[in-house]
Amino acid sequence: MSQKELYTRISSLNGEVCVPGDKSISHRAVMFGSIAQGKTKVHHFLPGEDCLSTISCFKQMGVSIKRQDDYVEIEGNGFSGLIEPTEVLDVGNSGTTTRLMLGILAGVPFHTSLIGDESIAKRPMGRVTVPLQSMGAKIDGRESGQFTPLSIRGGALRSIRYESPVASAQVKSSILLAGLNAEGTTSVTEPHKSRDHTERMLGAFGVQVHVEDKTVSIAGGQSLKGTEIYVPGDISSAAFFLVAGAIVPDSCITLRNVGLNPTRTGIIDVLRQMNATVEIKNERVVNGEPVGDLIVQTSDLKGIEIGGDLIPRLIDEIPIIALLATQANGKTVIKDAEELKVKETNRIDTVASELKKLGANIITTDDGMIIEGKVTLTGATVDSHGDHRIGMMLAIAACIATSRTLLERADAINVSYPTFFTDLESLLN
Ligand SMILES: O=C(O)C1=C[C@@H](OP(=O)(O)O)[C@@H](O)[C@H](O)C1
Numbered sequence: 210m211s212q213k214e215l216y217t218r219i220s221s222l223n224g225e226v227c228v229p230g231d232k233s234i235s236h237r238a239v240m241f242g243s244i245a246q247g248k249t250k251v252h253h254f255l256p257g258e259d260c261l262s263t264i265s266c267f268k269q270m271g272v273s274i275k276r277q278d279d280y281v282e283i284e285g286n287g288f289s290g291l292i293e294p295t296e297v298l299d300v301g302n303s304g305t306t307t308r309l310m311l312g313i314l315a316g317v318p319f320h321t322s323l324i325g326d327e328s329i330a331k332r333p334m335g336r337v338t339v340p341l342q343s344m345g346a347k348i349d350g351r352e353s354g355q356f357t358p359l360s361i362r363g364g365a366l367r368s369i370r371y372e373s374p375v376a377s378a379q380v381k382s383s384i385l386l387a388g389l390n391a392e393g394t395t396s397v398t399e400p401h402k403s404r405d406h407t408e409r410m411l412g413a414f415g416v417q418v419h420v421e422d423k424t425v426s427i428a429g430g431q432s433l434k435g436t437e438i439y440v441p442g443d444i445s446s447a448a449f450f451l452v453a454g455a456i457v458p459d460s461c462i463t464l465r466n467v468g469l470n471p472t473r474t475g476i477i478d479v480l481r482q483m484n485a486t487v488e489i490k491n492e493r494v495v496n497g498e499p500v501g502d503l504i505v506q507t508s509d510l511k512g513i514e515i516g517g518d519l520i521p522r523l524i525d526e527i528p529i530i531a532l533l534a535t536q537a538n539g540k541t542v543i544k545d546a547e548e549l550k551v552k553e554t555n556r557i558d559t560v561a562s563e564l565k566k567l568g569a570n571i572i573t574t575d576d577g578m579i580i581e582g583k584v585t586l587t588g589a590t591v592d593s594h595g596d597h598r599i600g601m602m603l604a605i606a607a608c609i610a611t612s613r614t615l616l617e618r619a620d621a622i623n624v625s626y627p628t629f630f631t632d633l634e635s636l637l638n
C-alpha cells in the first residue's frame with residue numbers, strides 16, 4: 210500500500226498542462242478497433258490502468274494491439290475475428306471495460322469469464338446483464354449474474370427497446386454494442402442524457418446511429434471499418450486543475466486540448482455558476498468531438514445547488530466539486546447523485562469522510578451532500594480508499610491545507626492519470 214506526502218501550503222499554481230487522453234474515448238477506440246475490419250490507429254491514447262485492462266482483454270481474444278509511444282495500433286477482423294479466450298479476462302478496476310465488453314461478448318458465439326478487483330466485485334452488473342439476457346445472451350455469475358465473477362456465452366440476439374432506469378453511458382453503450390449483432394433495431398431511452406462518445410465514435414467507424422432526444426437506436430447487422438482516432442484530453446482529469454486554479458491563491462492555469470463534449474462539460478457550468486473565471490479558447494472539432502483550451506484563474510466563489518440533468522454531465526467530477534464547495538462562500542447542495550454510491554467507492558461517503566479529516570463542513574444525504582464554506586483546511590493523513598478520483602481530489606485539497614498531509618493508497622491515481630503528480634509539480638513556482 211503506497212503512502213505519499215502531498216504538496217501543502219502552495220502559494221500559487223501557474224503554467225500549462227496538456228492533460229492525458231480521455232478515458233471513455235480511449236476505451237471505446239480500443240474496443241471498436243478490435244471489432245472493426247482493418248487497421249485502427251489511436252493517437253493520444255490514455256495509458257492509465259483501466260484502459261490497459263481493456264487492451265489486455267482484447268489481446269486475450271486474439272486481437273493484435275500494439276502500443277507505440279503515443280499511439281496504439283489495432284488490427285481488427287470484425288466480430289468474427291475474436292476468439293474464445295483460454296483464460297479468465299481480468300477487467301481490473303474498470304467498470305467501463307466490464308460493462309461495454311459484456312455488450313460485445315453478448316453477440317459472439319463463445320464462452321468468456323470475467324473477473325476484476327475488490328471494488329469491481331461490489332459494483333452492480335445486473336444493470337447490463339439483465340437487458341443483455343433479455344436479448345438472448347447466456348450470462349451467469351455471483352448472485353445470479355448481478356456481480357463479478359461473471360461468465361457469458363454469446364450468440365444470436367434479438368433486438369430490444371430498453372427504457373433504462375438510470376442515466377448511464379455504460380448501460381446505453383453495452384446494449385447498443387449488443388444491438389450491432391441483433392436482428393432488427395435496438396433502442397435505449399434514458400431518464401437524462403448521458404455521455405454520447407459511443408454514438409459519436411460509432412459514426413467515425415462507419416456505423417449509422419439514430420439519436421432522438423434521450424433515445425438512441427441502432428440497426429443490427431452493421432459492420433465497423435477501421436479508422437484513425439485522435440483522443441482529446443480528458444475533461445475529467447482537467448477538472449482537478451480547473452479546481453486547483455480556482456482555489457489556490459494567485460493562480461492561472463491553461464489546460465490544452467481538452468475534450469468539450471457537451472455531455473461532459475458540467476464542471477465548466479458549475480465553476481462559472483460559482484463565480485470562477487474560466488475562459489475557453491481555440492475551439493475546434495476533432496473526430497466529431499469538440500475540443501478547446503481552458504484557462505482558469507483564482508476566483509472568489511459562492512455556493513450553489515447542483516442536481517437534475519446536470520448530474521450525468523459531471524458525475525465523475527463530484528469529488529473535486531465537493532472540494533471546490535468547501536472554498537465557496539455559503540452553502541452548496543449536491544442532489545440527485547445517488548449513482549455516486551456505485552462507483553469505485555461509495556463516493557458520497559468517501560468524499561465526506563476524507564474531507565472532514567481536513568476540517569471540511571459536509572453533511573451526507575441520501576442522494577448527495579451539503580457543504581458549508583468557506584473553511585480553512587488543515588493537514589491530516591487521508592486515504593484514497595483505492596479510488597483514483599478521491600486520491601486526486603485529496604492531493605488538490607492538500608495544496609491549500611495549512612500543514613503536512615499524507616495520502617494512503619496514492620497509487621490508485623494510476624487508474625486514470627498516471628502522470629498526475631508530474632503535471633501538478635510542473636505548475637509549482
Ligand atoms: O461510459 C463511460 O465511459 C463512463 C460512464 C460513466 O459511468 P456510468 O455509465 O455508470 O454513469 C462514468 O462514471 C465512467 O467514468 C465512464
Ligand SMILES: C=C(OP(=O)(O)O)C(=O)O
Nearest residue numbers: 302303304305525552553
Ligand atoms: C466511475 C469511473 O470509471 P469506471 O466506471 O469505468 O470504473 C471513473 O472513472 O470515475
